[in-house]
Amino acid sequence: MKLVSAVIKPFKLDEVRGALQSLGIQGLTVTEVKGYGRQKGHTEFYRGNEYAVTFLPKAKIEVVVDEDRVNTVISAIQERANTGQIGDGKIFVCPIDEVVRIRTGETGRDAL
Amino acid sequence: MKLVSAVIKPFKLDEVRGALQSLGIQGLTVTEVKGYGRQKGHTEFYRGNEYAVTFLPKAKIEVVVDEDRVNTVISAIQERANTGQIGDGKIFVCPIDEVVRIRTGETGRDAL
Amino acid sequence: MKLVSAVIKPFKLDEVRGALQSLGIQGLTVTEVKGYGRQKGHTEFYRGNEYAVTFLPKAKIEVVVDEDRVNTVISAIQERANTGQIGDGKIFVCPIDEVVRIRTGETGRDAL
Amino acid sequence: MRHLGKLAGLGGAVGVIALTLSAPALAEEAAELTATSSESAYILNSLLFLISGMVVMFMAAGFCMLESGLVRSRNAATICLKNIALYSIAGLMYWLVGYNLMYGGNTPYFGSFTFWTHSDVDISGGYTSGSDWYFQMVFCATAASIVSGTLAERIKLWPFLIFVAYLTGIIYPIQGSWEWGGGWLDAEWAFSDFAGSTLVHSTGGWAALVGAIVLGARTGKYGPNGEVNVMPGSSLPLATLGTFILWLGWFGFNGGSQLALGTAGDADAVSRIFINTNVAAAAGVVSAMLLTQILYRKVDLTMALNGAIAGLVSITAEPLTPAIPEAILIGAVGGLLVVIFVPLLDKMRIDDVVGAISAHLVAGIWGTMIVPFTNGDASYVGQAVGVAAVGVFVSVASLIGWLLLKFTIGIRVTPEQELEGLDKTELGLEAYPEFSR
Amino acid sequence: MRHLGKLAGLGGAVGVIALTLSAPALAEEAAELTATSSESAYILNSLLFLISGMVVMFMAAGFCMLESGLVRSRNAATICLKNIALYSIAGLMYWLVGYNLMYGGNTPYFGSFTFWTHSDVDISGGYTSGSDWYFQMVFCATAASIVSGTLAERIKLWPFLIFVAYLTGIIYPIQGSWEWGGGWLDAEWAFSDFAGSTLVHSTGGWAALVGAIVLGARTGKYGPNGEVNVMPGSSLPLATLGTFILWLGWFGFNGGSQLALGTAGDADAVSRIFINTNVAAAAGVVSAMLLTQILYRKVDLTMALNGAIAGLVSITAEPLTPAIPEAILIGAVGGLLVVIFVPLLDKMRIDDVVGAISAHLVAGIWGTMIVPFTNGDASYVGQAVGVAAVGVFVSVASLIGWLLLKFTIGIRVTPEQELEGLDKTELGLEAYPEFSR
Amino acid sequence: MRHLGKLAGLGGAVGVIALTLSAPALAEEAAELTATSSESAYILNSLLFLISGMVVMFMAAGFCMLESGLVRSRNAATICLKNIALYSIAGLMYWLVGYNLMYGGNTPYFGSFTFWTHSDVDISGGYTSGSDWYFQMVFCATAASIVSGTLAERIKLWPFLIFVAYLTGIIYPIQGSWEWGGGWLDAEWAFSDFAGSTLVHSTGGWAALVGAIVLGARTGKYGPNGEVNVMPGSSLPLATLGTFILWLGWFGFNGGSQLALGTAGDADAVSRIFINTNVAAAAGVVSAMLLTQILYRKVDLTMALNGAIAGLVSITAEPLTPAIPEAILIGAVGGLLVVIFVPLLDKMRIDDVVGAISAHLVAGIWGTMIVPFTNGDASYVGQAVGVAAVGVFVSVASLIGWLLLKFTIGIRVTPEQELEGLDKTELGLEAYPEFSR
Numbered sequence A, B, C: 001m002k003l004v005s006a007v008i009k010p011f012k013l014d015e016v017r018g019a020l021q022s023l024g025i026q027g028l029t030v031t032e033v034k035g036y037g038r039q040k041g042h043t044e045f046y047r048g049n050e051y052a053v054t055f056l057p058k059a060k061i062e063v064v065v066d067e068d069r070v071n072t073v074i075s076a077i078q079e080r081a082n083t084g085q086i087g088d089g090k091i092f093v094c095p096i097d098e099v100v101r102i103r104t105g106e107t108g109r110d111a112l
Numbered sequence D, E, F: 001m002r003h004l005g006k007l008a009g010l011g012g013a014v015g016v017i018a019l020t021l022s023a024p025a026l027a028e029e030a031a032e033l034t035a036t037s038s039e040s041a042y043i044l045n046s047l048l049f050l051i052s053g054m055v056v057m058f059m060a061a062g063f064c065m066l067e068s069g070l071v072r073s074r075n076a077a078t079i080c081l082k083n084i085a086l087y088s089i090a091g092l093m094y095w096l097v098g099y100n101l102m103y104g105g106n107t108p109y110f111g112s113f114t115f116w117t118h119s120d121v122d123i124s125g126g127y128t129s130g131s132d133w134y135f136q137m138v139f140c141a142t143a144a145s146i147v148s149g150t151l152a153e154r155i156k157l158w159p160f161l162i163f164v165a166y167l168t169g170i171i172y173p174i175q176g177s178w179e180w181g182g183g184w185l186d187a188e189w190a191f192s193d194f195a196g197s198t199l200v201h202s203t204g205g206w207a208a209l210v211g212a213i214v215l216g217a218r219t220g221k222y223g224p225n226g227e228v229n230v231m232p233g234s235s236l237p238l239a240t241l242g243t244f245i246l247w248l249g250w251f252g253f254n255g256g257s258q259l260a261l262g263t264a265g266d267a268d269a270v271s272r273i274f275i276n277t278n279v280a281a282a283a284g285v286v287s288a289m290l291l292t293q294i295l296y297r298k299v300d301l302t303m304a305l306n307g308a309i310a311g312l313v314s315i316t317a318e319p320l321t322p323a324i325p326e327a328i329l330i331g332a333v334g335g336l337l338v339v340i341f342v343p344l345l346d347k348m349r350i351d352d353v354v355g356a357i358s359a360h361l362v363a364g365i366w367g368t369m370i371v372p373f374t375n376g377d378a379s380y381v382g383q384a385v386g387v388a389a390v391g392v393f394v395s396v397a398s399l400i401g402w403l404l405l406k407f408t409i410g411i412r413v414t415p416e417q418e419l420e421g422l423d424k425t426e427l428g429l430e431a432y433p434e435f436s437r
């Protein structure tokens, strides 16, 4: 199994969730994060002082899926989160050794 | 070493932390997240309009442990976070290549 | 590729980001988390009742880098986040199978 | 005992009266001494204006808190700025042109285009000219406050403020002159609007309604298949505080509209107004709570808040003549109206962020139309003429204003700016930089 | 110079007096002209009620902010709703039955079960009947406000509001009739409670105390081994704002309780009351700060806020007769009491979310019992009888009410609902949807 | 019609005048009856103090909200505590020594070191002694409020409060005695400061400025290469609320400083003051908005708020004599000054968390110096002497105080405590435990 993490623009969250849902993904977890990247925050003035906004708000989606669905999931996210603008974000995939559903104790595939 | 991540119901946090502590776990990290899963948020009314609460608040616990303790940790979490109700959450285990304690530079087991 | 995650003291965030930036790191993602560890929160009084502060605010930095830069990145973080005081935090390294840049669809090294 | 005079105390009203009346030499010829002197009446009348004006001024803070609690955090600083700016602009415009256009009295349709100046002290005038101006000015500002809430989260700052200047300098005074300025509505139709259900609240409401239509709904508010997406307010405690402040201010709004405190009869009238104002608001809260409980099985706090305001607006057209149960009824209907109209407007895809159209315009019409029920001097026809005349005039004048702005400098931020929030894109800062998401 | 008259200014008090007195023809026979006319006194008395009533009304907002700042965010919207609803219900019930039950004066034990109506203007009555009703009504609402804070975070909405109706329509008026209504406490015991340390604050406090016992503590508040789990308030700035609003309102609460402003003596009395009210609150803040610093090595803001309120409640029973240092002493003891009693109640596992029992009931008893120290007309025995009689009656009557509610519709949400927060489960919304966790 | 008397209504000012004048037997000899009696004037003067004092008292809440909105959340509870504590201490110190040191009148340089007591009722005194004390006290508290904002986020609690006691008990009263106490500035220089641009606002500003210099900037505020690091305020809606409360309070601040309401002329003067106060604030908002728009292409809400305050401070030295356009001009310049001085102070590495030095000191000097422009009784030289004398005295006296504190108990928390926030380290709690980061 794999964990697909995607850092995306926050306002794309609902769209991406909808797309994953229609792929049959049953669950995912979202975290609010701040991103630093090529997309530079602008400089602003506050009380007459210029300052750079270095961190931009992003949403991190984490979804654990079976190996064979990784690519579909990646494509779905990439398609929906894409605005063509810098700062659209990244998708990372990392291996997962085990999954457990707390309620039932089921493991592996069944736990998803 | 392994990273055990558990997405649980927020009000179970203190109980789970206590259980891990009594297993001798010295540290862990908690993030507030929002979960989408089988447990459906209800529909609500706000100013006369119905809306579905899709994301529910969850707490994510991350704890890095030695391989040989993974199972004990999983059982402890599963036991304590379990309410028997849908939405109790999941546990994911993923491999960790290296751990460093920032203060001392210790690595591996000693860093935990 | 590897994901380097570091749980650090929040006020060290800007310094660490600066150090990584000067290493040529182009992006990273930050999450606000709460840490439980050897650094014990003090006990406080609130309305005449003593209570223990168990969780302390921390910042988690996540940065995905090429294998060959992992050590430089770890050293940079360790150097800058270090105050010599208990609670400085940990660095974890975990494997990453794949990276995708959402905007362009680039993968691997190019996506970073 | 806490009631029937304090005969043994440090002195008190009843004691003094006794004393005065028992002074033998003056007993008969000084009977008139029991009346208030004209100078005292002049002072007391002015004082009523000043104190009432102060709490009505504070309603600007109430609107600001209500609105900043009901918008999303990303637009909260912008709505704060709009509120303090609109109060400022209203105060300046009403001096520059508004007051004399309203009360200058040249024609039955509008006054004169001149700026206002103090008059000299003239006790026979009843009150200081300045206290009157101040009191009238805060009413004008109230009308503008109503607009900002409806159009929040998507309108550009400066075009909005230009509209405010137009509303407070031109639209509001002209329609106000018809009735309060002694113009045609007053003279020909005996239209009756004691404290401004129509002249203030509906005026603000019409301007807001037309603005909402021209401006369009917030991006994402209405889905393609008729879905209404909920965008919950960021801080209901602040919204509640705002409502309490408005409630407080309304005692000045309605009470001060008695315009005099120089006689026992005026004092009694102001007291009646206070009570009717309070019970109407209370009834609006209770009726809105009950109706949301029945309709949705839960009580919606934001509707209860809107219910209070709708109750207040409903009683504003006539807070003096209703007996208490009548005032309760009038306010309760206001509370029901708001619960019905808020989702109705959403069905019509008119996006009113804070419910101001329902609470101020709908309840304002209701309050105005029900005046003849308790006040024999008003007629249903006269009231309808007033409501319609003000509605048509304010709508058309607002429409012209909004369209002119729309097709010149534009009134709406881009969808991207909307998504990011006006605080960042219009002001370059955040209302809650450490908390908001 | 800013003080001794403005002889050269635009006119001023001293100047006018000089002028009046120097008018030769009237100098002697018009000596009476220097006194206030009875109509002016009537207006001024009524005005005192109206202005005081307005700021006391605003105390409802103060309680709302204090309480919404001291509950956890998941219950903040619910406490806001309770506060605006209770103020509304109190205002309606006090009209429907409360006022006449309190002041209807049929028996020494209660008045009449009738709804209240305005009386005609009668200058010899001292003030308009409506201004009096309004002023009395906001006091009744205050008693109810006290209860909501103590029982927050676990009581169901509607049962709470039913209790409020009972408290404001029946309990409060009956015990109020004993003293302020001229009943047995007033007639037989010369009980003295100027502005309501016992009649308002302790009454609210007793109802809250009994409610807290019947309802039980919040889930998880007290551990099995006597631990007290801390549940910090969600917004201390809002709690501070609430306290400031209460402090402001208290000038009306105590000052208006002079009941008259028609003579120089009354004006002087009101001034004395304002000052004593202020220094007592200030002393309560300082003493609470010092005691928390000594006990815990840190100053607890929430205790300083409670200290202010306790100081205010302490001086409420007699804000007129104490010299300033006496008022400081009375307030300071109030501040100490709150620091001692808040943890003491926790030891007794009585869960008072905002400290209202300590600040209103304990300090209310203290304030009432210390009246004879500065007011020779009161006796310690009489005061004790009053405190006890009100305490027993309100406790028993509240107990009956709470138990009836408990065993019929139930008064408590489920532990699951408590954990999720009443905002979601009772109202279906969130106070801070974008921030809270 | 809402304006020209209510001849047919329930009674009203004009009606009464007619009635009085037409009473034949009294028509001539009772001409004086149209004037206010001396007792009524006494009551009305006192009432002006009491009402004005109440809203000025509420300014303490305004400062508290403004400051808690402009600090970071980690210091918000501490600033709340400081604000309620300083208001408390000011009230006690001003009784203990302040008032008599200011108005005791022994010498041209200071009054007497005695505590204040009420005087008996004396109608020829013009007002109750207590109403005067109360009004003066809240002014003293205002001066202290100004200091807390500037020094926020790094000063220790108790040393700050000791300074407040010194400021309100010694520094403020001594300089106040020179002018308002009838001392040398008043007698020799005809210095004119109607409501305290210099005596209250600049005094607070100087104490804050010297404190900021002695204390140093917040850790991390200024980088080694001249960078200014921005530390955004945690809640701009609360800051906006605070500004509205201050604006409201200012009507009492300036209006009450007329010191009398007993004649028609006074009522007129108070009305003029209200209007000038309002337009000056409005102009300050608008000018600050325009200037930030021009300089930074965006409007800075926090500057608009500071602009309102600067406009208010500017008009405070002379709110009576300016014609409305003059008042607008005076306020507008105040708004510009604040936009210029806030970054200027940052360049000078003087760290003023809320902009109080710019809004209160700079605008206070401007307002004081411009008095002769509209008030012929004042001279530019006299004004300059007053500004300088107060500036030198307050600065030196403050410097001594700050240095004494610094070298004894210390005034500054450690950098670690600063980073963690004063709420946790000084109070052991959090302002927003569920939200803040």
Ligand SMILES: Nc1ncnc2c1ncn2[C@@H]1O[C@H](COP(=O)(O)OP(=O)(O)O)[C@@H](O)[C@H]1O
Pocket: A007, A034, A035, A036, A037, A038, A039, A040, A056, A058, A085, A086, A087, A088, A089, A090, C026, C027, C028, C029, C030, C062, C063, C064, C065, C101, C102, C103, C112
């Ligand atoms: N190496 C990285 N490790 C972790 N997160 C990254 C990394 N690079 C970028 N990110 C995240 O992705 C977001 C978008 O990256 P950015 O470089 O701004 O644009 P783009 O995705 O278009 O290349 C960043 O804000 C950050 O949160």
Ligand SMILES: Nc1ncnc2c1ncn2[C@@H]1O[C@H](COP(=O)(O)OP(=O)(O)O)[C@@H](O)[C@H]1O
Pocket: A026, A027, A028, A029, A030, A062, A063, A064, A065, A101, A102, A103, A112, B007, B034, B035, B036, B037, B038, B039, B040, B056, B058, B085, B086, B087, B088, B089, B090
């Ligand atoms: N595939 C997944 N990947 C990541 N997180 C998941 C996944 N499935 C579920 N979750 C998380 O677990 C939580 C609980 O899942 P849910 O399906 O509601 O109930 P249960 O755990 O009882 O099956 C979700 O709210 C979500 O945060």
Ligand SMILES: Nc1ncnc2c1ncn2[C@@H]1O[C@H](COP(=O)(O)OP(=O)(O)O)[C@@H](O)[C@H]1O
Pocket: B026, B027, B028, B029, B030, B062, B063, B064, B065, B101, B102, B103, B112, C007, C034, C035, C036, C037, C038, C039, C040, C056, C058, C085, C086, C087, C088, C089, C090
């Ligand atoms: N085993 C662990 N798994 C995950 N996070 C940990 C672990 N141990 C420590 N942490 C995180 O690191 C932080 C610092 O750890 P702590 O033991 O307090 O000090 P130190 O890093 O100096 O050993 C903790 O607050 C927690 O967030």
